[in-house]
Every structure is written in structure tokens, then in C-alpha cells.
Amino acid sequence: MESHATDECAGRVRDREATRQRILDSARELFTSEGYTQVSSRRIAAHAGVNVALINRYFGAKRGLLAEVVAEDAVFPGIFEGDPAVLPRRLAEHLVRRAHGQSTPLQRALEQSAGDPDLQAVFQERLTNAIIEPLERVLDGDDARVRATLAASMLIGMGMVRRVEGATAMVRHDPDDLIERIARVLGCCLEPAAG
Amino acid sequence: MESHATDECAGRVRDREATRQRILDSARELFTSEGYTQVSSRRIAAHAGVNVALINRYFGAKRGLLAEVVAEDAVFPGIFEGDPAVLPRRLAEHLVRRAHGQSTPLQRALEQSAGDPDLQAVFQERLTNAIIEPLERVLDGDDARVRATLAASMLIGMGMVRRVEGATAMVRHDPDDLIERIARVLGCCLEPAAG
Amino acid sequence: MESHATDECAGRVRDREATRQRILDSARELFTSEGYTQVSSRRIAAHAGVNVALINRYFGAKRGLLAEVVAEDAVFPGIFEGDPAVLPRRLAEHLVRRAHGQSTPLQRALEQSAGDPDLQAVFQERLTNAIIEPLERVLDGDDARVRATLAASMLIGMGMVRRVEGATAMVRHDPDDLIERIARVLGCCLEPAAG
Amino acid sequence: MESHATDECAGRVRDREATRQRILDSARELFTSEGYTQVSSRRIAAHAGVNVALINRYFGAKRGLLAEVVAEDAVFPGIFEGDPAVLPRRLAEHLVRRAHGQSTPLQRALEQSAGDPDLQAVFQERLTNAIIEPLERVLDGDDARVRATLAASMLIGMGMVRRVEGATAMVRHDPDDLIERIARVLGCCLEPAAG
DNA sequence: GATGAATGAGGCTTCATTCAT
DNA sequence: AATGAATGAAGCCTCATTCAT
Known part of the structure; x- marks a missing residue:
């Protein structure tokens, strides 16, 4: 009902x-x-x-x-306004705080559409076994799991975006520079301490 | 056919x-x-x-x-072995070099499963209009588009991983620390220069 | 066709x-x-x-x-009402007169039951509700349930045999005599005491 | 396995x-x-x-x-030999004692899969050869065929009902009393004259 | 403007059987 | 004599959609 x-x-x-x-x-x-x-x-x-x-x-x-x-959906309502310097933090807060509640329709639908029940189980296991845990094992220090998960998010996200966006920015960009940037971001994901 | x-x-x-x-x-x-x-x-x-x-x-x-x-698919074949210090760079190279070819089945299937043909067009346009371009407009300097795309990848990826992984690492982690980390990573995505 | x-x-x-x-x-x-x-x-x-x-x-x-x-199928429509003393005869008449026509869906399906797991539940319930319990209610004395079950067995069995045997003995026999015999057998099934 | x-x-x-x-x-x-x-x-x-x-x-x-x-299956092995006067009792005992164990392949298959077109021919022939005609041969008097058929109906019907009803009335009833009742019913089936 | 009955296409799976070894 | 790979037919069900009211 x-x-x-x-x-x-x-x-x-x-x-x-x-x-x-x-x-x-x-x-x-x-x-x-x-x-x-x-x-x-x-x-x-x-x-x-x-x-x-x-x-x-x-x-x-x-x-x-x-x-x-x-x-009609505002993905990050109001987030882009305001001081650009603290934009990352606004986004992060939005993500984490919202994580306990609801995503926006766009994101949610995107995420959910991988939702063939058949796929869920296979992916959950594989994402953990083939990406997150191998990464975790390589890492030292506390919170290795969270750091590995962050990096995994980046890896997965890049695949999705590249795919959905088609042949755009990332594909057309100079590969060497792109590698440099991505390496930096991933390094940042994997860094031990937040503070 | x-x-x-x-x-x-x-x-x-x-x-x-x-x-x-x-x-x-x-x-x-x-x-x-x-x-x-x-x-x-x-x-x-x-x-x-x-x-x-x-x-x-x-x-x-x-x-x-x-x-x-x-x-049977080795998502990142051999990438996790070797010096952890340059792991990010190895991953990045793998991603980018492979980007011109094919993803691995796991990633691809994951990406594609959001792939109801109906969704593709809608998402492509929306991802660009609602996330990447607004981000781009806020940024200064060269390569704003690539930087925005990197950040978008992280945003999308986190949603997917959180969803597929269920209530794990990221959800259980201390929210404040999580925000701190994510903010740092996003900041890293949005940083103007690579070198 | x-x-x-x-x-x-x-x-x-x-x-x-x-x-x-x-x-x-x-x-x-x-x-x-x-x-x-x-x-x-x-x-x-x-x-x-x-x-x-x-x-x-x-x-x-x-x-x-x-x-x-x-x-929706009334297995023995109206048969259970009326004087219990002549219930066996009413049943017998119903069986024989209808014998020249068709079985009821329940009987037919029961005969066919083919053990299809789908059917077991449906039949168990219906056999009990539509045949055994109505019979039981009409009976006096102890062991009404067993007596009703015996009679039900005869009713079901005659359907099967008539069906499997094709147009043989029972169908070719003089209907009035057949009714007489069946009524006697059913009466015997329903009799209160064994000894 | x-x-x-x-x-x-x-x-x-x-x-x-x-x-x-x-x-x-x-x-x-x-x-x-x-x-x-x-x-x-x-x-x-x-x-x-x-x-x-x-x-x-x-x-x-x-x-x-x-x-x-x-x-190759002997439906009622040895039952038809011996004094015809106590044939009903022998059958009844066989049925009830076996009720706690296994039916014969013919009966079981008949009960379980009466509807399969493959089976019709097989059953028709076997029901006649293995039950009705042996019974008929033991009987004296007119209408032996009809009487045998009535008894066969009871035998077959009890198998079906026992199967569909599961462990109910007939199974839980006192075996000796049950044998008594069934023997009486079968005797009634086999009785020569209706009037 | 709104309904809901009816459709056609297509999806996954299971089975008895035949063919090549 | 025996194997087991491969087949074709058929079964039930679900969905987005269209048609007549």
C-alpha cells in the first residue's frame, strides 16, 4: 500500500x-x-x-x-554561492550531513539505478574485496579503512563521470597533467591524518 | 547482427x-x-x-x-604491489592510460548499470549543467573545467560507494573527521596547479 | 483452433x-x-x-x-442438505448421473494433481472444506471425521478410476443398479461403529 | 546430492x-x-x-x-491369493500398514501424476491388469467387473486423499479400527447383489 | 480531463531430447 | 557401450504503452 x-x-x-x-x-x-x-x-x-x-x-x-x-532539482542548493575558499568544506558538510538523510534526486537516481538486485550483492562484495581491502592493507596508520574508501570513491566516481560525460574535459586534457592531478587527489584521500 | x-x-x-x-x-x-x-x-x-x-x-x-x-577480472592488476608511497601515481596512471581504452568489467558494469539508456542523456546533461559547470564558474585560473570534473567525480563516487557498500566505513566514521577529510580531498581536486 | x-x-x-x-x-x-x-x-x-x-x-x-x-465450484451442490439417512443415495445419484458428463473442477484438478507444488495447498484446503468437513458436520457419533474421510476417498477414487479407465465397466453398467451399489458403499463408509 | x-x-x-x-x-x-x-x-x-x-x-x-x-511392479503382492472371503481384510491391512510406509510405484505415480498425458495409457492398462482384473477373477457371481471397479476406486481414492490431506484423520486414527472399517467398506464394494 | 481495460514485446528459465565423440 | 555438449521448444511473468470510453 x-x-x-x-x-x-x-x-x-x-x-x-x-x-x-x-x-x-x-x-x-x-x-x-x-x-x-x-x-x-x-x-x-x-x-x-x-x-x-x-x-x-x-x-x-x-x-x-x-x-x-x-x-527541477537543485543538486547542491546554495552551495556554490559564498566564499570559494571554503567551498570544499561546504560541499563536504553537505555530503556528510545529508548522508544520514536523503540525497538529491539526481544523485540518488544515479546511484540507485545500479540497483538491479542481482548487481548489488555482486558489487558490494567485489568493491570491498577487489578495491577497498587491498588498498587498506597497503596503508599504515589509523583509519586505513576510511582512507581506502575515500580513494575507492574517487576511482569509481571517475569512471562514472567519464562515462556519463562522454568525451569531455578529462579525456581531452593533457594526460600527463591529468595523472599528476589525480595522483595528488588520491594521495590526499589516502593521507593518514585529517588535522 | x-x-x-x-x-x-x-x-x-x-x-x-x-x-x-x-x-x-x-x-x-x-x-x-x-x-x-x-x-x-x-x-x-x-x-x-x-x-x-x-x-x-x-x-x-x-x-x-x-x-x-x-x-575473474583483476580490477587494478598489480597496482597494489610496490612502494606504497607512489601508489597514488600508479593508480592515476592506470586510470588515465586506460581511460583511452576500456575500463575493467567491474567498473564498467557498475558504471553501465546506471545505464538505462533513458538515463544516459538525462544524466549527461544534468551532470554538466548542475554540477560541473556551476563548479567551474566559481573557480579561477586555468583548467577550471578539469578541476571541476575531478571534484564532481569525487562527489558522484562517494554517493555510489556509500550506497553499494551499505552502512560501512564512511557511515560509521566520526562525521566531523569525515567532513575534514572530504573537504581536504575536494580542495585538492579544485586546486589550480598540478605542479 | x-x-x-x-x-x-x-x-x-x-x-x-x-x-x-x-x-x-x-x-x-x-x-x-x-x-x-x-x-x-x-x-x-x-x-x-x-x-x-x-x-x-x-x-x-x-x-x-x-x-x-x-x-467457486460447489463440489456437491446442495447434496449435504436434507435427510442424512439418504445422504449416501443422494451422493451416489449425483456421481452416476454426472458420470455421463463431467467431473467438477476440484475433482478433476485433484485427480490431475500431478503433485504440482502449486496445487497441494489449494487442494488440501479445498478437499477439507468442500468435502470432508461438510460431510463431517452432517454425521452423528464418534469418529465422524474418519468416516467422512473414508467417504471422501471413495468419491475421489471413483472420479480417478472413471477417468483413467475410460468408458468401461462403471459407465456401461445400468445406472440404477450402480447408484444402488454406490449408495450402499458410501453408507458403509459413513456408518458409525466398526464393530 | x-x-x-x-x-x-x-x-x-x-x-x-x-x-x-x-x-x-x-x-x-x-x-x-x-x-x-x-x-x-x-x-x-x-x-x-x-x-x-x-x-x-x-x-x-x-x-x-x-x-x-x-x-514390473506388483501392486498388491500376494493379496489376491487365498480365501476370497477375507480378501477385503487383507487389502485393508495392506493399505493401512503400508500407509505408514510407502505406496507401490503404480499407486504413487498414479496419485501424483494422474494428469500427465504420457501416463494415461500406462495407467489405464495397468489399473486394469494389476487391480481390476485380478480382483474380478477372484469374485463369483454377476457383475464381478463392476464390483471390482468399485473396490479399485476405493483403493485408489484412499491413496489420493491420504496424500493430499497429509497427516490427518486417517493417519492418526487407531490402525486396528481403521482396518476394520476399510475392510467393511471393501467388502461392501465387492458384495454381489445390490438389492 | 481522466479512466482502466487491453495489448505486444520481451525477459529468464527448465526440460526432454539429439548429436558428435 | 557410454558420454556430455548442445539444442529447440515451451513455460510463466512483467512492463511500458495505447485504445475506447
Whole structure:
């Protein structure tokens, strides 16, 4: 039993815009929490309390719904404003604090869409065994696990971004300089002490 | 339409191991280039030039095929051995040099599994518009684009890893220290000069 | 090749209940004449003149269809009411008169039971609820349950044998005499005391 | 892990007859305990420790294997000999005592897989040859065939009900009393005159 | 504007069987 | 005589979508 996105009386008036919005809200919520692929059109419709056909009517197709959800979402709301010098810290705080709550739809959907249940188990085990733990073993000092995990994040993230972005910045950049930069970042991930 | 994984005449001998391997090769190739979810059992079989039933016979289920593909792949072959001090650089070189070729199956499949074709276009545009370019605008100096992309990689990667790894290292770590570390890493990503 | 359950023109109206019923009718007919395992979802759908997906839509799964078919079938309609003293005769008449026609879906499916794990639960419950317990309620004295079970065995067994044996002894025998005999046997099953 | 039907050394000699027999033994055991439809050719072969293809080689098809299993099985071994007057009691004892153990392959397979088209012919012939006609031969008077058929119905029916109902009434009832009752019912089936 | 019935395509898996060794 | 690799057919189910109301 899904609960409706917004509480409205059963015999509500016919309001194109409101209906559209209710669908959008439901989609955002479900995509965010479970991923695009995992959520069927029917569930979105049921959650919104509307008919399935309306998704196609209003958004052309499921894909259109995603596009709209993603478009309206501010990934890092307000983070980019303010003193650039402390931008990294603002981002970090946002990430960590939010980590205990919810991601933004875009990120979440991106993350979640790797969510074929079949894949989860395989990846979890493999990510740990083939990347994080080997890294951890090489490291000295405290918190080797966290440091290894940070580096793993960078490694995975670069793959995703390179792929999604296609042949852009990173690919076109001078390889030697790129190596230099990445090495520095990874070194930073792996450094023992934070303070 | 699919070309066989290995070119051999149709009337080939019956060789369990060879057939198994051909299936494995086809799966790796297709998973790597299109993602687990996108590739059907039938296509893998067709690509390998064998009957679909053999996939289940030899690997139990499609999932088993993935497990094996992923298991046999050395994500960073040989990278973890050697002087830890230059580990970051070895990783970086591996990433960048390989960047012009192919990722490893694990990474690729992970990346690709976010690969519902529907999602690709949406994400590409959104990743650029909502993360990379805003970051870029805040930065001074040359190569702002590359620096922004590096930071975006870290942001995306952390989401993925946190999700796939479940409630592990990063989630259990002291938040304040975590923020400190991440901020430092992001700062490192965004730093203007490499040398 | 299949003839539709009900003859209606192809361009019929969209009526959920009617369609559901048409599927149910087709399933009953086919299950009854050929058995659950032998009849595929596709054939039921074809026979009903509808799309296969509707079976899952309306009944969850093939098994659900069987459950419903079995549930709505009154195995011995009205037989258990009336004077218990002549219950055996009423049953016998029902069996013999119907013997020239068809078994009920429950019996038929029970006979066919093929041990399909799907069926066990459905049958166990239905055999108890629709035959044994109604019989038990009508009986006086101790051991009503065992007596009812014996009678049920005879009822079920006659169905099986008639079916497997084809048009032989029982079918060719004089109906009135057959009724007489069966009534006596059932009476014997239901008799209170053994000694 | 299936255990082999007979213990033989791994490097056994090639012996057509022995192999055939081992397959037959495995089939009987599995058909009897799980039913024809539920047991796959592969399992039989594995259980016998031989190659699947041999089933087809020696028995033409799975069905042929069943036919042979059923043919060699004496449904009520020795029961039909002896004083006809106490035949019902002998049958009843056989049924009840065996109820705590195993049915014969024929009955078991019949109970479990009545609907499989493969089985119809086999069963029809076997039911007639192994139960009805032996019974008929023992009986005097008119209508021996019908009386035998009634008794056969009871025998078959009890097997089905016991199986479907699980460990209920009949199994829990006092065996001696149960034998008494069943003997009486069977005697009633076999009685010459209806009026 | 909204509904919901109906569709068609496609996915994974299982099985008895045949073919080449 | 025996093997085991390989096949083709079929089964159930799920989904996004379209059509008629």
C-alpha cells in the first residue's frame, strides 16, 4: 500500500496542473528512494493516486518524467554561492550531513539505478574485496579503512563521470597533467591524518 | 547482427571449456559496453553463437554469469604491489592510460548499470549543467573545467560507494573527521596547479 | 483452433468483469478437461480471446486462476442438505448421473494433481472444506471425521478410476443398479461403529 | 546430492544390463517418492550415476521408463491369493500398514501424476491388469467387473486423499479400527447383489 | 480531463531430447 | 557401450504503452 503523495480528498476536482504535479512529486520520491529502473510506471501512478495512462499523456513516456524530475532539482542548493575558499568544506558538510538523510534526486537516481538486485550483492562484495581491502592493507596508520574508501570513491566516481560525460574535459586534457592531478587527489584521500 | 566473440567456423568441435569461455567472453564484452541490465541472455548467447540454455547450464543463471565475469577480472592488476608511497601515481596512471581504452568489467558494469539508456542523456546533461559547470564558474585560473570534473567525480563516487557498500566505513566514521577529510580531498581536486 | 468460451463478435466492449469471467470460464473448461499442468496460460488466454497478460493482471498468476476456479465450484451442490439417512443415495445419484458428463473442477484438478507444488495447498484446503468437513458436520457419533474421510476417498477414487479407465465397466453398467451399489458403499463408509 | 541407487565402484565395467537396471531402480525410487512429473530425466540419471542420454537410448523416452517401472511392479503382492472371503481384510491391512510406509510405484505415480498425458495409457492398462482384473477373477457371481471397479476406486481414492490431506484423520486414527472399517467398506464394494 | 481495460514485446528459465565423440 | 555438449521448444511473468470510453 503506497500512501498518496499529498493528501487530497477522494473526490477532488479535475485540475490538470495539480495532477501533473502530483505525478511529479511521486516520481521524485520513488526515483530518489529506489531508483529509476526499479520503479514501474504503475507504482508511480498508484502512489500519486492517478491513472497510469496520465504519465504518458503528460510526460510522453516514463523517460520524460525522469527528465522533468531531474531538471527541477537543485543538486547542491546554495552551495556554490559564498566564499570559494571554503567551498570544499561546504560541499563536504553537505555530503556528510545529508548522508544520514536523503540525497538529491539526481544523485540518488544515479546511484540507485545500479540497483538491479542481482548487481548489488555482486558489487558490494567485489568493491570491498577487489578495491577497498587491498588498498587498506597497503596503508599504515589509523583509519586505513576510511582512507581506502575515500580513494575507492574517487576511482569509481571517475569512471562514472567519464562515462556519463562522454568525451569531455578529462579525456581531452593533457594526460600527463591529468595523472599528476589525480595522483595528488588520491594521495590526499589516502593521507593518514585529517588535522 | 552480432559478431561472434571469436571467429571460428560454424562446424566447431564440442568443447565444454571453450564454449564456456566463449560465453564468458561475450558476456564480458556486452556487459562492459552496454551494462548488465541492458543485455539479455539471448543476446549473449547469440553473440557467443550458442544456445541460450547453455547460459543456465553453465552458470546457473544470468546472475551467475555476471558474478563470474566480475570475479575473474583483476580490477587494478598489480597496482597494489610496490612502494606504497607512489601508489597514488600508479593508480592515476592506470586510470588515465586506460581511460583511452576500456575500463575493467567491474567498473564498467557498475558504471553501465546506471545505464538505462533513458538515463544516459538525462544524466549527461544534468551532470554538466548542475554540477560541473556551476563548479567551474566559481573557480579561477586555468583548467577550471578539469578541476571541476575531478571534484564532481569525487562527489558522484562517494554517493555510489556509500550506497553499494551499505552502512560501512564512511557511515560509521566520526562525521566531523569525515567532513575534514572530504573537504581536504575536494580542495585538492579544485586546486589550480598540478605542479 | 480454440473456440471462444462465449460466442461474441470480436469488437466487444471493454468490460472488466466480463473479461475476468471469460478467462475464468475458459480456465475452468480447460482445467476440467485437460488438467492444470497440461494447460498453458497462453492457451487459456487464447481460448478466452484475450491477451495473456490479463491472466496475471486479474489473478496474479496461473495458480491464482486455479484457486479461483476451484473456490467457486460447489463440489456437491446442495447434496449435504436434507435427510442424512439418504445422504449416501443422494451422493451416489449425483456421481452416476454426472458420470455421463463431467467431473467438477476440484475433482478433476485433484485427480490431475500431478503433485504440482502449486496445487497441494489449494487442494488440501479445498478437499477439507468442500468435502470432508461438510460431510463431517452432517454425521452423528464418534469418529465422524474418519468416516467422512473414508467417504471422501471413495468419491475421489471413483472420479480417478472413471477417468483413467475410460468408458468401461462403471459407465456401461445400468445406472440404477450402480447408484444402488454406490449408495450402499458410501453408507458403509459413513456408518458409525466398526464393530 | 543424490546417493547412487546401488553402491558400485566408480570404475565399473560396461554392462548393458546392469546399467539398465540401475536406471530402472533409480526411476522407481524417485517416481515413487516424488511422482513422475516432478522428477526430471537428469535427476534420474544423476541418481543412477549414469549419463542422461542413456535413458533415451534404453527406454526410448522418459515415458518408456515409466512404463517399465510400472509394469514390473506388483501392486498388491500376494493379496489376491487365498480365501476370497477375507480378501477385503487383507487389502485393508495392506493399505493401512503400508500407509505408514510407502505406496507401490503404480499407486504413487498414479496419485501424483494422474494428469500427465504420457501416463494415461500406462495407467489405464495397468489399473486394469494389476487391480481390476485380478480382483474380478477372484469374485463369483454377476457383475464381478463392476464390483471390482468399485473396490479399485476405493483403493485408489484412499491413496489420493491420504496424500493430499497429509497427516490427518486417517493417519492418526487407531490402525486396528481403521482396518476394520476399510475392510467393511471393501467388502461392501465387492458384495454381489445390490438389492 | 481522466479512466482502466487491453495489448505486444520481451525477459529468464527448465526440460526432454539429439548429436558428435 | 557410454558420454556430455548442445539444442529447440515451451513455460510463466512483467512492463511500458495505447485504445475506447
